[in-house]
Amino acid sequence: xxxxxxxxxxxxxxxxxxxxxxxxxxxxxxxxxxxxxxxxxxxxxxxxxxxxxxxxxxxxxxxxxxxxxxxxxxxxxxxxxxxxxxxxxxxxxxxxxxxxxxxxxxxxxxxxxxxxxxxxxxxxxxxxxxxxxxxxxxxxxxxxxxxxxxxxxxxxxxxxxxxxxxxxxxxxxxxxxxxxxxxxxxxxxxxxxxxxxxxxxxxxxxxxxxxxxxxxxxxxxxxxxxxxxxxxxxxxxxxxxxxxxxxxxxxxxxxxxxxxxxxxxxxxxxxxxxxxxxxxxxxxxxxxxxxxxxxxxxxxxxxxxxxxxxxxxxxxxxxxxxxxxxxxxxxxxxxxxxxxxxxxxxxxxxxxxxxxxxxxxxxxxxxxxxxxxxxxxxxxxxxxxxxxxxxxxxxxxxxxxxxxxxxxxxxxxxxxxxx
Amino acid sequence: xxxxxxxxxxxxxxxxxxxxxxxxxxxxxxxxxxxxxxxxxxxxxxxxxxxxxxxxxxxxxxxxxxxxxxxxxxxxxxxxxxxxxxxxxxxxxxxxxxxxxxxxxxxxxxxxxxxxxxxxxxxxxxxxxxxxxxxxxxxxxxxxxxxxxxxxxxxxxxxxxxxxxxxxxxxxxxxxxxxxxxxxxxxxxxxxxxxxxxxxxxxxxxxxxxxxxxxxxxxxxxxxxxxxxxxxxxxxxxxxxxxxxxxxxxxxxxxxxxxxxxxxxxxxxxxxxxxxxxxxxxxxxxxxxxxxxxxxxxxxxxxxxxxx
Numbered sequence: 235x236x237x238x239x240x241x242x243x244x245x246x247x248x249x250x251x252x253x254x255x256x257x258x259x260x261x262x263x264x265x266x267x268x269x270x271x272x273x274x275x276x277x278x279x280x281x282x283x284x285x286x287x288x289x290x291x292x293x294x295x296x297x298x299x300x301x302x303x304x305x306x307x308x309x310x311x312x313x314x315x316x317x318x319x320x321x322x323x324x325x326x327x328x329x330x331x332x333x334x335x336x337x338x339x340x341x342x343x344x345x346x347x348x349x350x351x352x353x354x355x356x357x358x359x360x361x362x363x364x365x366x367x368x369x370x371x372x373x374x375x376x377x378x379x380x381x382x383x384x385x386x387x388x389x390x391x392x393x394x395x396x397x398x399x400x401x402x403x404x405x406x407x408x409x410x411x412x413x414x415x416x417x418x419x420x421x422x423x424x425x426x427x428x429x430x431x432x433x434x435x436x437x438x439x440x441x442x443x444x445x446x447x448x449x450x451x452x453x454x455x456x457x458x459x460x461x462x463x464x465x466x467x468x469x470x471x472x473x474x475x476x477x478x479x480x481x482x483x484x485x486x487x488x489x490x491x492x493x494x495x496x497x498x499x500x501x502x503x504x505x506x507x508x509x510x511x512x513x514x515x516x517x518x519x520x521x522x523x524x525x526x527x528x529x530x531x532x533x534x535x536x537x538x539x540x541x542x543x544x545x546x547x548x549x550x551x552x553x554x555x556x557x558x559x560x561x562x563x564x565x566x567x568x569x570x571x572x573x574x575x576x577x578x579x580x581x582x583x584x585x586x587x588x589x590x591x592x593x594x595x596x597x598x599x600x601x602x603x604x605x606x607x608x609x610x611x612x613x614x615x616x617x618x619x620x621x622x623x624x625x626x627x628x629x630x631x632x633x634x635x636x637x638x639x640x641x642x643x644x645x646x647x648x649x650x651x652x653x
Numbered sequence: 654x655x656x657x658x659x660x661x662x663x664x665x666x667x668x669x670x671x672x673x674x675x676x677x678x679x680x681x682x683x684x685x686x687x688x689x690x691x692x693x694x695x696x697x698x699x700x701x702x703x704x705x706x707x708x709x710x711x712x713x714x715x716x717x718x719x720x721x722x723x724x725x726x727x728x729x730x731x732x733x734x735x736x737x738x739x740x741x742x743x744x745x746x747x748x749x750x751x752x753x754x755x756x757x758x759x760x761x762x763x764x765x766x767x768x769x770x771x772x773x774x775x776x777x778x779x780x781x782x783x784x785x786x787x788x789x790x791x792x793x794x795x796x797x798x799x800x801x802x803x804x805x806x807x808x809x810x811x812x813x814x815x816x817x818x819x820x821x822x823x824x825x826x827x828x829x830x831x832x833x834x835x836x837x838x839x840x841x842x843x844x845x846x847x848x849x850x851x852x853x854x855x856x857x858x859x860x861x862x863x864x865x866x867x868x869x870x871x872x873x874x875x876x877x878x879x880x881x882x883x884x885x886x887x888x889x890x891x892x893x894x895x896x897x898x899x900x901x902x903x904x905x906x907x908x909x910x911x912x913x914x915x916x917x918x919x920x921x922x923x924x925x926x927x928x929x930x931x932x933x934x935x936x937x938x939x940x941x942x943x944x945x946x947x948x949x950x951x952x953x954x955x956x957x958x959x960x961x
Contacts, residue, residue, distance in 0.1 A: 322924075323924075413811075414811065414902070415810070415811050415896075415901070415902070416897065417897075417899060417901055417902075469788070469789055470788055470789075470808075471787075471788020471789070471807070471808030471811065472788075472808070472811070473808045473811025473812055473902060474786065474787070474788055474808035474809070474810040474811030474812075475787075475788065475789060475808075475811070476783075479787065479789055479790075483789060606923070609919075609923045609924060609926065610924065612713065612717065612719075612720075613719060614719050615920075615923035617923070618899070618920060618923050621899070622899070622901075622903065622904075625901065625902065625903075626902070626903055629811075629902060631813065631902075631903060644719065647719070
C-alpha cells in the first residue's frame with residue numbers, strides 16, 4: 235500500500251513536471267493568408283527542435299488586426315508573440331509598455347540597422363521586434379514581348395524611356411501597366427520605387443529626417459518629373475484604372491512592363507502564361523549605384539506580459555537563425571528575410587530580387603519612419619499626401635514643383651528635425 | 654378614458670408598453686449620439702489622453718489650412734450630390750411612376766425590374782458600374798462607339814471634374830426605385846372618379862396630371878425630398894466601395910460620410926482621430942437636423958393635404 239502510494243506520488247510529480255514543461259505560445263498575426271505555411275512548415279520545424287514548446291498561430295483579418303490587438307493588449311488577453319507592423323503602430327505599443335524590449339536578444343546581430351529601423355525607438359536604443367520580412371520594389375516585364383519586339387532590358391533612364399517609346403510605336407502592347415485610381419500605386423510603385431536612385435537611398439532618407447533635405451529639393455522634383463513622363467505610356471484612361479485592372483492587364487500579356495514589387499511573384503507566376511522577368515529601377519548612367527526600396531514590412535514582438543518569456547524568447551531567437559530565414563522566404567516567395575544570412579531560394583524570380591541586395595544599396599520608403607506622424611499634431615499625414623500628389627502629377631493636374639511644395643508645407647507644419 | 658372609477662391613477666401599463674422601445678432607443682441611439690456630441694468637445698493628446706478643448710475642434714475644422722478645405726470641399730460635394738439626386742432621381746422617379754399607373758401588360762415586370770437595383774448590395778452595384786465604365790474592358794466605350802459616340806468616352810470615374818456626377822448618377826440609378834414606388838402608391842391612391850369627372854369636363858391628360866394629380870401627391874414629394882436629403886448627407890457606402898476612403902481623384906468625390914470615415918478610423922499610416930471624427934459626425938448631425946427642421950416648419954405645415 236505504502237509502495238503504491240509512493241509510486242502514485244512519483245507519477246503525479248513527474249506528470250506535473252511534464253505539464254509545467256509543455257508550454258503553449260500563441261502568435262497574434264494579421265497574415266491569415268499564411269496560416270497553412272505556419273502550421274505545416276514553420277511551427278513543426280520549431281517544435282522539432284523544442285519539443286516542450288507548443289506554438290499556435292492565431293491570425294486576425296488584416297483590416298481588424300490593429301484594433302483587435304489593441305483591445306486584447308489592454309484587456310491582458312493577447313498572445314505571447316505579436317506580429318508587428320512597421321514603425322509607428324508598433325512603436326506606440328512599445329511606448330505603452332505592451333511590447334518587451336528585445337535589444338539584447340541573442341541573434342539580434344544577424345540584422346542590419348536598416349532592417350531593425352522599423353522596430354526601434356526614435357533614439358535608436360531599444361529594439362522591440364525581430365524583423366521577419368521585407369518586400370523589394372522593381373519592375374516586372376514580359377519576356378515574350380521583349381523578344382518579339384527585340385528589346386533589351388533597360389538599365390539607364392534613357393534606355394527605359396526608349397523601350398517604352400518602342401513598345402508604344404509598335405502599338406500592339408501597352409508599354410506600362412499602371413493606373414492612378416487607387417493612388418497608392420503612384421506613390422508606392424512609382425515614387426518610392428524609382429526615387430531612391432535620385433535621392434541616393436538611405437543618404438537621402440536620413441537627410442530628410444535630419445531636415446537637411448526637403449521634398450522641394452531636386453531629387454524629389456526629379457522623381458515626380460520622371461513619373462509625369464510615364465503618362466503617355468500608361469493604359470488609356472489610366473486615371474480610372476485600379477490596381478487589379480493593371481495586374482490583369484499584365485498577366486493577360488497585354489502590357490509589357492509592370493512597376494511594382496516582389497509581393498506579386500506568387501500571383502504573377504500563377505496567372506501569367508508567359509515568361510516573367512524583372513529589372514531594378516533604372517539609373518542615370520551606366521556604372522551608377524542602384525538603390526532599391528527594400529521595404530521592412532513585418533516583424534515579431536513579444537508581449538511584455540507573457541507568462542512564458544523564456545519560451546517566447548527561444549522562439550524569437552530561433553527566428554534569427556538561418557533555418558527560419560530559409561524556411562520563411564521559401565514558403566512565401568517575394569517576402570524576404572531581413573537577416574544577413576545567405577539563403578538559397580527555390581523560386582527563381584525571388585532569387586533574382588534577392589540578388590539585388592548584393593549589387594544594389596537598400597533603403598526603405600522615405601515616408602514611413604517618423605515623418606508620417608503629422609496627423610497626431612493636426613497636420614496632414616505625409617504618406618497620404620504622397621499618394622495624393624503622386625497620382626495628381628501623373629494625371630497632369632499638378633506640377634512636380636507644386637507637389638513638392640505641398641508635401642513639404644505639410645511636413646513643415648509639425649516636423650522639427652533635431653539640429 | 655382612463656378615469657373609469659374617477660380616480661387619477663398613473664397608467665403604469667403605458668410604461669410597460671413604451672418601456673422596451675424607449676430603453677432600446679435611449680441605449681442604442683440617444684446615448685451614443687450624446688456621447689459622440691460630447692466627444693467633439695475634447696481633443697486627443699499625443700499621449701492618448703483626452704482633454705476638454707471647447708470649440709477648438711470646430712474652429713480647426715472650419716478654418717485650419719489643411720482640414721478646412723476638406724470639410725468645405727466635402728460639404729460642397731455633398732450639396733452637389735444632393736442636387737443631382739433632386740434634379741434627376743426624383744423627377745425620373747415621378748415619370749416612371751406615372752408611366753406605371755397607366756394601363757399596360759408589362760407593368761408588373763417593369764415595376765420589379767426598376768426596383769431591383771435598390772435591393773441589390775451597394776458593393777455589387779459599385780463593382781458592376783466600375784466594370785461597365787472601365788476604360789480597359791468596360792462595355793460603355795464599345796456601346797458608345799456603336800452609336801457613333803465613341804469619341805465622347807472618358808474615364809469618368811478617374812477625372813476630377815466628372816467623378817462626382819458619375820458616382821451620383823450611379824447612386825440615382827440604384828435608388829430610383831424608392832421615389833418611384835412612393836409616387837406610385839400615392840398615384841394609385843387617387844380615385845379614378847376624380848380624373849374621370851375632370852375628363853368629362855374637358856380636361857386633357859396633361860392638365861389632369863398637373864392640376865389634379867400633382868397637388869395631391871405634393872406631400873409625397875416632400876417625403877421623398879426629405880428622405881433623399883437624409884440619405885444623401887448620410888451617404889458613404891457607394892463612394893467608399895468605388896473610390897475608397899480617399900474619395901479620389903483629388904478628393905473630388907469626398908462627401909461628409911467619407912470625410913468622417915477617414916478622420917475617425919484613419920487610413921493607411923494615418924491614425925484615426927476619434928475626437929475630430931466626432932466633430933465631423935456632429936456637423937453631419939447638425940446639417941441633417943437643420944434640413945429636417947426646415948422641411949417640417951416650412952414645408953410640411955404649409956402643404957395642403959386632401960382627404961380623399
